[in-house]
Amino acid sequence: MSGVEAGEFKIVFTGPMGAGKTTAIAAISEGEPVRTEVENTDRVAHAKESTTVGFDFGRITLADGSVVRLYGTPGQVRYRFMWDILGRGAAGVIVLLDASAPGALVQLDVFVDAFIPHVAHGALVVGVGRTDVPNAPSTDAFAARLDARGIVAPVLSVDVRRQGDVMMLVRTLVCILGSHTAHGVPA
Amino acid sequence: MQTLKICDVGLQPDTSHAFHSMLKIVAGRSKAAWQVAGIEHADVLFASSEGDGSTFAAWGATGKPVVLVIDDRSSWPPAPFVLRHPFRVMQLLSVLDDVADLLAASPGRERGDPSRWSAAESLRALMPQSGNAAWHVTRTPLGEEVWLGHGLVRAAARTIARLRAGELELAAFHPTGTSPPADAPAIAACDFAWYVGLSGPARLAPWLFADVAYRLRRWPDFGRLGVNTGMLELCAMSTVRAWTPAALVEASGQPAADVHRFLAAASLAGLLVANGSEQAPALLARGRVQSGWDRFLGGLRRHLGLAA
Ligand SMILES: Nc1nc2c(ncn2[C@@H]2O[C@H](COP(=O)(O)OP(=O)(O)OP(=O)(O)O)[C@@H](O)[C@H]2O)c(=O)[nH]1
Ligand SMILES: [Mg+2]
Numbered sequence: 001m002s003g004v005e006a007g008e009f010k011i012v013f014t015g016p017m018g019a020g021k022t023t024a025i026a027a028i029s030e031g032e033p034v035r036t037e038v039e040n041t042d043r044v045a046h047a048k049e050s051t052t053v054g055f056d057f058g059r060i061t062l063a064d065g066s067v068v069r070l071y072g073t074p075g076q077v078r079y080r081f082m083w084d085i086l087g088r089g090a091a092g093v094i095v096l097l098d099a100s101a102p103g104a105l106v107q108l109d110v111f112v113d114a115f116i117p118h119v120a121h122g123a124l125v126v127g128v129g130r131t132d133v134p135n136a137p138s139t140d141a142f143a144a145r146l147d148a149r150g151i152v153a154p155v156l157s158v159d160v161r162r163q164g165d166v167m168m169l170v171r172t173l174v175c176i177l178g179s180h181t182a183h184g185v186p187a
Numbered sequence: 188m189q190t191l192k193i194c195d196v197g198l199q200p201d202t203s204h205a206f207h208s209m210l211k212i213v214a215g216r217s218k219a220a221w222q223v224a225g226i227e228h229a230d231v232l233f234a235s236s237e238g239d240g241s242t243f244a245a246w247g248a249t250g251k252p253v254v255l256v257i258d259d260r261s262s263w264p265p266a267p268f269v270l271r272h273p274f275r276v277m278q279l280l281s282v283l284d285d286v287a288d289l290l291a292a293s294p295g296r297e298r299g300d301p302s303r304w305s306a307a308e309s310l311r312a313l314m315p316q317s318g319n320a321a322w323h324v325t326r327t328p329l330g331e332e333v334w335l336g337h338g339l340v341r342a343a344a345r346t347i348a349r350l351r352a353g354e355l356e357l358a359a360f361h362p363t364g365t366s367p368p369a370d371a372p373a374i375a376a377c378d379f380a381w382y383v384g385l386s387g388p389a390r391l392a393p394w395l396f397a398d399v400a401y402r403l404r405r406w407p408d409f410g411r412l413g414v415n416t417g418m419l420e421l422c423a424m425s426t427v428r429a430w431t432p433a434a435l436v437e438a439s440g441q442p443a444a445d446v447h448r449f450l451a452a453a454s455l456a457g458l459l460v461a462n463g464s465e466q467a468p469a470l471l472a473r474g475r476v477q478s479g480w481d482r483f484l485g486g487l488r489r490h491l492g493l494a495a
Contacts, residue, residue, distance in 0.1 A: 009483045062486035091483075122427070127410075139408040140377075144263075147405060152426045157410035168409065171491050172419055178484055178493075179423035183438065 010069040011173065012086055013056070014115055015096035016107045017075035018046035020129055020160035022056050024096060025072045027163045028170065029058025033070075042076065046101075053079060055086055083114050090115075092123030092173040096160060097142070100133035105145055112151065121180035124151070125173045127158040127165070189291060192224035193231045193283075197238030202256060202272050206233060209276045217280055219287035231286055236264060236315050240323070240362055247312020250394045252286050255315050264315045265377060265457020289399065289461050303388045306357035307455060310335070310380055311394060313360055314457065317376040322367070323360040334367040335360055340379035341367040347374060351413065353386040377456045381412055384452025389444035391432050392451040400429035400462040403453060416493050417441050421449045429462035440494070 013021040025033050036054030040046065056072030071086045073079075087093065093115045097104050108126065116124070126146070128139050143155040154172050158165040195206055210221055226232070232246050232253040246253060254268040263269060267289075268282050306325060313323055313335060322336035333342040333350075342350070349355050384392070391397060403425040409418070420439055424430065430438065436446045453459040488494065 009487070060487075060490065062483075062490050064482075064486050066483060066486055068483075068487055068490075131411075139411065143405050143408075152403070152405065154406035154422070155408060156406075157408055165410065167491065168414065171416065171493060172409070172423075174484065174487055174491055174493060175416075175419045175423035176426075178488060179420070179427045181480065181484065183424055183427045 009066070009091050010071055010089065011170065012071045012073065012090040012093045012115070012118075013096060014073040014083065014087075014093060014111050015075060016098070016101065016111070017042075017051060018048055018101065019075060019096040019098045019107075021072035021075065021096055022052055024094075024127075024160040024166045024169075025056045025058040025070050027160060027166045028060065029070055030060060033058035045076070051076065055082060077110075080114070084118075087115050087118035090118050090123075092121075092125070092177060093119050094169050094173060095124065095126045096158075097126065097128045098130050099128050099136035099138075099142075100130040104128075105137055105141060108142055108145055109149075112146070112149075116151075121177050122153070123173055123177050123180070124153040125169050125176070126153060126155040127160065127169045128155060129158055129160060131157045188218070188220055189287065190220045190222060191230045191287060191290065192222050192228050193233055194224055194226045194229035195233040196226065196242055197235040198233075198256060199235070199272070202235070205273065206279070209279050212276050213280050213283060217287065218284045218291070221283060230290060236261060237319075238316070240313065240316060240319075240321060243312045243316065244309055244359075245312075247308055252289060253315070254282055254286065262318070264318075265380075266315050267460055303356070304393055305359040307383050307387055307392065307451065308394070309359035309361075310383055311455060314376065314380060314455070322363050322365070324363040324365070325357045325360045327355050327357060332367070333357060334363075334371070335376060335379070338376050339373040340376055341371040341373045344372045347372055350379070350382045350386070353382065355386060357383065378412060380455035380457070381407060381452045384450075384455040385448050387448055387451050389447060391447045392454065395432065395450055395454060396461075397432055400431050400434070401450060401454075401459050402426065402429035402462060403458050404460045405458050407453070407456060407458060417445055418449055420493070421446065425453075425459075 013024050015021055022035060034057040036052060037050040038053050040048055040051040052072060052074045058070040060068040073083050073086050095111045097107055126142060128142055130136060131139055139155045139157050146153055158169060160166055195203055230251055234253055234255060236255045236257045252268060255264060255266050256270050256272055258272055268286055270278055270282055317335060318338040320337060322334050324332055324334050326332055327346060331343055331346045333340060333346060403422055406422055424439060432446060432450060436443045
């Protein structure tokens with residue numbers, strides 16, 4: 001269900017509309033990432049100009065020539081069928097959230113529920129943006145939400161416009177993968 | 188069976204009454220025999236989170252465990268043993284058993300040199316009530332004041348910057364009638380606790396035990412706190428399973444001082460639990476480790492600047 005299938009090692013960025021999946025992949029991908037964005041016609045859900053309808057795709061090439069694939073899902077629930085297609089076989093999942101968006105805590109549940117079936121080795125990391133907006137829930141509130149469900153996953157405040165922040169999310173994910181492989185309790 | 192002495196302080200009359208009658212019911216079912224004792228003889232304190240600060244400070248210096256009782260309006264404090272009033276017998280039993288496990292696991296109590304832990308020790312005692320309105324204050328060696336209260340730590344911006352950089356050694360906090368300047372920048376008390384832990388001595392903190400296995404119940408927010416790859420590794424390892432301090436040093440290959448400071452920071456911030464003192468997290472679904480995985484992970488780790 002996970003890992004390196006046919007030489008593929010993929011990391012999936014997911015989360016609701018406007019959380020910053022397309023931005024995050026663009027921040028760390030080599031070369032121009034592939035985007036499938038169209039003009040955003042749902043300005044009620046989010047005011048931004050474009051939205052992903054297929055997926056984002058970026059890549060990181062390692063020294064030995066092997067490739068880490070970065071996929072971004074669409075955020076809108078009407079493209080939900082893409083979530084399973086993209087989630088399948090993922091080495092790890094990064095859920096991005098916008099703390100200032102209404103219902104951000106509920107969105108955490110929605111995306112964790114949708115992607116937990118795809119993540120082995122506990123490889124789930126949550127990145128929360130805009131925690132500095134007044135009245136936005138803190139990362140502790142998101143972490144408590146995971147606690148209540150018995151999930152121990154890092155919840156990190158990030159600004160995905162900054163490459164260093166996105167790299168921190170990926171590094172954290174890779175540390176978790178390494179720890180589970182080396183020290184995890186066998187299934 | 189070990190006999191443990193417990194002392195209750197600061198409880199509302201109905202909570203105190205419930206506690207004493209439940210202790211009788213618990214007798215014979217708990218892992219330890221519990222005896223009510225005065226505070227000077229007690230092994231365990233059973234206290235209201237609203238209690239008196241000086242009692243907590245004095246108790247904190249003993250390094251013995253405390254069971255905190257919070258009321259139904261309080262948010263869950265960053266402490267290992269907490270009960271919300273009104274609690275049921277089974278909840279009390281479970282917490283008491285966790286405390287008994289902790290004490291049984293650490294009979295020899297290897298204690299560090301307490302001399303340079305004064306700020307951390309007083310912070311540890313005060314953290315459960317750091318949300319209270321009363322202010323406590325301490326000073327840096329340069330005389331800059333650092334206030335703790337209202338769930339926050341307030342100090343001059345440059346003092347906070349030095350604290351983040353691990354450059355500050357603080358004396359113990361003490362109660363004060365004064366308040367910080369209204370414009371003094373603030374950071375969350377939990378974040379402050381993390382930095383105090385990281386800037387402590389290289390030895391294992393005196394309230395941690397060499398023979399107890401610890402794990403993380405929650406990750407710190409490194410986006411806010413700042414991070415290096417060593418700490419990421421220690422967190423990842425400590426959420427997978429519990430480790431004694433020495434085992435964590437060994438398995439991580441990191442300097443003992445770094446591991447000790449990490450453990451002190453995590454425990455002061457309320458993120459560390461002794462194994463068995465809380466339900467272990469449900470592990471997420473695990474998949475098959477496929478061939479090629481290790482090679483990929485190794486390559487990716489090198490690419491990201493993590494040790495291969
Ligand atoms: N101010 C601020 N803006 C941010 C932050 N993080 C992301 N953004 C902005 O938020 C927007 C996110 O848009 P996208 O990257 O298209 O979001 P997405 O997750 O791909 O959205 P969909 O494809 O519609 O599901 C971008 O304009 C970012 O510049 C942040 O922390 N602060
Ligand atoms: Mg997008």
